[in-house]
Amino acid sequence: MERVVLNVSMGPHIHGGTRTSDIMTGYLVALAPAAIWGCCFYRLAGLRSLLLAAGSAVVFEWIARAIMKRPATIGDGSALVSGLLLGMMFPANAPWWLILIGTAIMVIVAKQFFGGIGYYPFNPVLLGYLIPAVSWPLHVNPHYTLANFQSQAVHLEPLAVLKSYGPQAVDAFNRMDLLMGRQMGGVGTGPILLLLLGGLYLMLRGYISWIVSISFLAGIFVFQGLFYAADPAKFADPVFHLISGTTVFGAIFLATDYTVCPVNKIARVIYGLGAALMTLLIRNLGNYADGTVFAVLIMNMFHPLIDRIKKPVYGLDSSIPAALNSGK
Amino acid sequence: MAKRILGFLKPNIELQPWDGEVSTLDPPDRVILSISQPGQMPFKPVVEIGESVKTGEFIAMSPSRTGIHSSITGKVSAIGPGYNREGREVLCVTIDRESDDDFAAPHPVQNLVAASRDELIEAFAELGFASPWKPRSLESQLSEEEKLPITTVVIKAVDEEPPLAVQRRFLTEFAEDFSESVAAIRKLAQDARVVVVVPEEFASRARTLLKDVEIFPVTNDILDCNNTLLLLKITRKFYPFHTDPRADGIIILSAEDVAFAARCLHKGKPRTNKLITVSAPDLPKPVTVRVRLGTPVRFVLDSLNIQLKSNDRVVFGGLLTGIAQPDIETPITRTTNGVIIIPKEKVIPFSDAPCINCGRCVQICPVNIQVNLVGRFSEFGLFETAVKNGSGSCVECGLCAYVCPSRRPLMQYMQFANSEFEKIMNQVSQEGV
Ligand code: SF4
Ligand code: SF4
Numbered sequence: 001m002e003r004v005v006l007n008v009s010m011g012p013h014i015h016g017g018t019r020t021s022d023i024m025t026g027y028l029v030a031l032a033p034a035a036i037w038g039c040c041f042y043r044l045a046g047l048r049s050l051l052l053a054a055g056s057a058v059v060f061e062w063i064a065r066a067i068m069k070r071p072a073t074i075g076d077g078s079a080l081v082s083g084l085l086l087g088m089m090f091p092a093n094a095p096w097w098l099i100l101i102g103t104a105i106m107v108i109v110a111k112q113f114f115g116g117i118g119y120y121p122f123n124p125v126l127l128g129y130l131i132p133a134v135s136w137p138l139h140v141n142p143h144y145t146l147a148n149f150q151s152q153a154v155h156l157e158p159l160a161v162l163k164s165y166g167p168q169a170v171d172a173f174n175r176m177d178l179l180m181g182r183q184m185g186g187v188g189t190g191p192i193l194l195l196l197l198g199g200l201y202l203m204l205r206g207y208i209s210w211i212v213s214i215s216f217l218a219g220i221f222v223f224q225g226l227f228y229a230a231d232p233a234k235f236a237d238p239v240f241h242l243i244s245g246t247t248v249f250g251a252i253f254l255a256t257d258y259t260v261c262p263v264n265k266i267a268r269v270i271y272g273l274g275a276a277l278m279t280l281l282i283r284n285l286g287n288y289a290d291g292t293v294f295a296v297l298i299m300n301m302f303h304p305l306i307d308r309i310k311k312p313v314y315g316l317d318s319s320i321p322a323a324l325n326s327g328k
Numbered sequence: 329m330a331k332r333i334l335g336f337l338k339p340n341i342e343l344q345p346w347d348g349e350v351s352t353l354d355p356p357d358r359v360i361l362s363i364s365q366p367g368q369m370p371f372k373p374v375v376e377i378g379e380s381v382k383t384g385e386f387i388a389m390s391p392s393r394t395g396i397h398s399s400i401t402g403k404v405s406a407i408g409p410g411y412n413r414e415g416r417e418v419l420c421v422t423i424d425r426e427s428d429d430d431f432a433a434p435h436p437v438q439n440l441v442a443a444s445r446d447e448l449i450e451a452f453a454e455l456g457f458a459s460p461w462k463p464r465s466l467e468s469q470l471s472e473e474e475k476l477p478i479t480t481v482v483i484k485a486v487d488e489e490p491p492l493a494v495q496r497r498f499l500t501e502f503a504e505d506f507s508e509s510v511a512a513i514r515k516l517a518q519d520a521r522v523v524v525v526v527p528e529e530f531a532s533r534a535r536t537l538l539k540d541v542e543i544f545p546v547t548n549d550i551l552d553c554n555n556t557l558l559l560l561k562i563t564r565k566f567y568p569f570h571t572d573p574r575a576d577g578i579i580i581l582s583a584e585d586v587a588f589a590a591r592c593l594h595k596g597k598p599r600t601n602k603l604i605t606v607s608a609p610d611l612p613k614p615v616t617v618r619v620r621l622g623t624p625v626r627f628v629l630d631s632l633n634i635q636l637k638s639n640d641r642v643v644f645g646g647l648l649t650g651i652a653q654p655d656i657e658t659p660i661t662r663t664t665n666g667v668i669i670i671p672k673e674k675v676i677p678f679s680d681a682p683c684i685n686c687g688r689c690v691q692i693c694p695v696n697i698q699v700n701l702v703g704r705f706s707e708f709g710l711f712e713t714a715v716k717n718g719s720g721s722c723v724e725c726g727l728c729a730y731v732c733p734s735r736r737p738l739m740q741y742m743q744f745a746n747s748e749f750e751k752i753m754n755q756v757s758q759e760g761v
Contacts, residue, residue: 004656007641007675010740012648012726013668015676020684020733076681118682118734209687263687263700307698313718314695315566 018206020117024077026207030198031084031253037194038187042092046187050087052099057083060107068112078117082106085125085253088188089246091142098139102128122300123257126293133293142184157184158244159289167236170244178243189249199252208256211268216251217242219276227284235284247279250292260300262307270306275299350501350603352618353631355400357425359622360659362412363388363396364419371396373421379404384432384598387421394453399600399620402426413644413651413658420659423622431597448512455598457589460579461516479577480521481513482562483586485534486546486553489646491607491614492666498583499530499537502591506583507537509590513581514540520577523562525553550648551694555580556723568695568721569746585662602660608634608669619660625667626656634669641670648726649739681734689728689738695721699728703738706745711752714745722746 038046061079065072073079086102106128114120133140142157158178162170177183181191189195203210224238241247246254255261255275262271275295282291299306364370371388375381381398388396402425410420443451445461452459460478485506487495498506514522522541526534531545544562546552559573559580560566567573573580588599602621606628607614619628625642636642636656643650644664660667689699697718705714722742729738 004636004640005638006636006652006654006656007639007670007672008652008654009641009675009678010652010737011643011645011650012730012739013641013643013650013652013670013676014647014730015735016688016731018688018731018733019735020681023684023686023733116682118684258684258686261685263685263690263698265691310690310698311696313697313721314560315568315721316718 020076020078023207024081026202026205027081027253028077028084030202030207031081031088031188033194033197034188034191035084035088037181037191038088038092041181041190042187045092049090049092049094049099049187050084052096053087053090053103054080054083056100056103057086057107060104061112064108064112065116070116073116076117079107082111082125082128086128088249089125089129089186090140091145091185092187093145095139095145098132098136102132105131118259120259122297123254123260125257126254126297126300130293130297142186146184157289158240159283162236162240162244162283163289167232167234170236170240173240173244175239175243178240183244185245186249189246192243192248195248195252199248202252202256208252209258209261209268211265212256212261212272213251215269215272216255216276217248219273220247220251220280223277223280224284227280241280241283245290246292250275250279250296254292255296255299260303262303264307264310267303267306267309270309271299271303274302274306348613348615350497350616350618352601353620353623353628355425355429355620356623356627358402358405358422358624358627359399359425359620360410360420360422360624360657361387361396361399361622362410362418362420362659362661365412370419373407373419375404375407375421377404377407380426381423382432383429383600387423394457395455395598396421397432397598397600398423399622400425401428401430411655411658412661413653413664415651415654443512445516448516451593452589455589455592455596457585457592457599459516459589460581476575477577478517478520478579480523480563480579481517482559482578482580483510483513483522483524483583484553484555484558484580485524485526485530485583487605487646487665488553488555489550489648489650491668492605492646493614493616494603494605494665495583496527496530497603497616498587499526499534502587503537505590505594506587509586510538510541512590513586524583525558525562551725551727554694554723554725557694557725566721568723570720570750602662602664604628604660604664605666606632606634606668607666608632609671609674610634610669621662622659624657624659625653628660628667629656629669636669637672639672639675641672641675643668643670648730649724676735678729678737679735681736683732683736684734686733688731688733692727692731694725694727695723697721697742699738699742702745703728703736703741706741706748711745711748714742715749719745720749 035050057079058074061074062072083103086106090099106124110122110124110127111120138144158170158173179192183190199213202208220242221238224241227235228237255272262268278295278298279291282288282294363373371390373388375387380403381387383398383401385398386395387398400423402423404421405424406422408420409417412418449459449461462474485495485499487493510524523544524534524538524541525544525546528545528547531543534543551557556567563578584603592599600620601618603616603618605614605616629636642653642656644653645651645666647668650668683700683704685700693699702714702717702719705717706719719742724739726739732738
């Protein structure tokens with residue numbers, strides 16, 4: 001019999017089937033309805049933002065890996081997803097240089113400086129949005145960038161209205177309008193129903209942690225319920241907070257970034273609730289109209305700490321320390 | 329395979345109930361019988377190169393008079409080092425077949441249950457069943473470990489992973505032999521607890537068949553059949569890798585060894601067979617066949633008309649923790665329950681891709697190891713930190729790597745940390761002396 005060369009490697013010899021790139025493809029599918037809606041609603045301006053952000057993110061990732069002489073990672077799709085997410089957060093008419101600076105910061109500084117996917121301490125999308133947003137607040141303000149934008153929609157950003165004119169003013173918003181995306185904001189953060197649909201898909205496929213998303217949304221509802229109960233004249237009602245601004249977008253696509261979110265179940269609940277509480281504190285008591293981005297970023301910082309809340313490992317307390325002590 | 333509803337990961341890699349005859353393969357042209365185990369005293373060969381041996385004749389003997397027998401009739405062609413399936417060097421006797429079976433003179437023991445205790449043990453030993461009990465006459469020669477009293481005997485009539493379907497067969501196909509052996513063991517074990525682990529669908533059958541022993545039914549879930557987790561459920565004590573259940577008097581026997589003991593005693597012929605499950609893309613479904621001990625896997629594949637191509641993978645054991653073999657001459661041993669051929673296209677490459685922290689491994693780990701973290705500790709050489717965080721509790725089920733989207737070799741990271749840590753500890757204690 002002629003000699004056959006066998007392939008030798010370790011077990012397991014079967015695999016559950018989900019790969020990193022599958023998860024990223026899942027994200028793209030889930031984001032698609034809201035992104036398409038954004039392109040229809042904001043026309044060419046929306047399309048331009050999304051393409052510019054997604055494309056430049058991929059290019060920057062490729063360049064960064066090439067400079068570092070590391071294997072290219074654009075194949076796992078994470079740069080494309082981050083780029084798309086960032087594009088959906090900026091308002092449609094955001095200047096091109098702002099978008100490019102955002103994606104450069106996101107990919108090069110916040111992601112590849114730390115070693116890429118799996119290693120970064122903060123969600124790069126958040127940093128890619130926040131740093132330009134804090135530096136050029138005017139250009140990420142939809143009221144400014146979209147000032148001469150013609151559409152049939154209400155030309156107001158609900159959370160900004162709430163901040164400036166108080167809870168009575170937001171009664172002008174039709175709840176149904178808000179759900180359907182007729183609110184001002186990022187290219188893809190408006191259509192709450194479509195985002196929820198995408199989120200449902202991701203949860204059913206197990207591509208995001210439903211615990212994080214649900215506890216975030218539940219946290220917003222419950223904590224704002226407490227604020228509202230305390231003083232309805234000062235604080236808006238919880239449902240309004242749920243369906244306006246980046247609440248749903250943040251709960252489903254930002255807070256769930258695996259790398260910076262805890263892995264244990266109870267820790268994930270705490271993480272979600274914490275992010276919700278932070279968001280509300282910023283919205284109700286702070287200076288910024290929409291605090292989701294800051295809140296998630298702060299919780300990112302705490303995730304290794306929260307993740308220490310976990311179930312005890314079998315046999316760890318009795319047997320291993322004994323082995324450790326005997327050797328010392 | 330893994331359920332992915334709402335992100336609840338539940339392993340339902342199940343053992344398939346198996347229907348089909350056990351067919352017997354022809355005797356192979358050559359057998360390779362290992363007569364030593366790493367870390368154990370080697371058996372002494374009692375044959376020389378060029379000597380003719382009959383089927384069932386002694387080729388090696390241990391100090392406690394357990395024998396190893398030729399499984400074919402032929403000529404000894406080599407005695408020397410070979411490799412076991414873990415890739416460790418062992419002493420092997422190679423026998424080339426020359427004629428049809430010519431059996432060595434049988435010494436049958438008719439009535440197992442009526443035989444005296446020492447008779448039974450000696451007969452067992454002579455026929456190659458290394459029973460944990462030793463005859464009194466040998467007492468002075470026994471090692472410390474062998475003198476420890478036996479408190480619990482666990483007999484496993486379940487298979488550990490798909491697609492294996494070997495051990496569970498002994499409750500149906502070979503039920504008589506099995507029940508008789510269990511009765512004999514019940515007698516040998518005296519006051520010790522005897523627990524027979526059976527698939528739950530056979531529980532009532534086992535209860536009528538086996539007397540005076542505990543029946544422990546388990547589901548088809550592979551975690552139910554994992555050795556360490558089973559022991560935890562049976563003894564309420566956790567025995568991870570660095571602990572030895574034998575030190576507490578617990579021994580684990582496979583149903584096959586047990587059933588063959590009775591069968592061999594009746595016929596007075598030593599054991600020369602092993603049941604294995606073979607799964608290959610050429611076969612419509614896995615088959616279970618009986619082969620001679622020491623049969624090279626090449627012969628098994630040829631007999632079943634299985635064609636190997638370059639870069640296919642030949643795995644000894646189950647799909648999750650089986651070991652891929654570099655050589656198609658590797659022999660089937662008493663602990664080889666299956667041979668799986670994985671075609672080149674289906675080989676799953678591992679990668680050194682970073683962990684994306686998705687948490688799937690943590691949620692699936694049956695002993696709550698924070699696999700994502702501990703895997704990274706091990707990857708970056710922090711072995712002590714890895715062990716402090718529980719890598720030593722790993723029960724080697726392989727589920728973490730099964731679910732990992734980055735395809736990290738997580739189980740191996742655990743094993744690596746444990747073995748490296750042991751080395752460091754040994755060094756420390758040596759320097760300390
Ligand atoms: S670390 Fe992996 S192989 Fe070990 S027990 Fe946990 S899931 Fe199983
Ligand atoms: S399953 Fe893999 S990628 Fe996910 S947390 Fe575990 S090691 Fe990391």
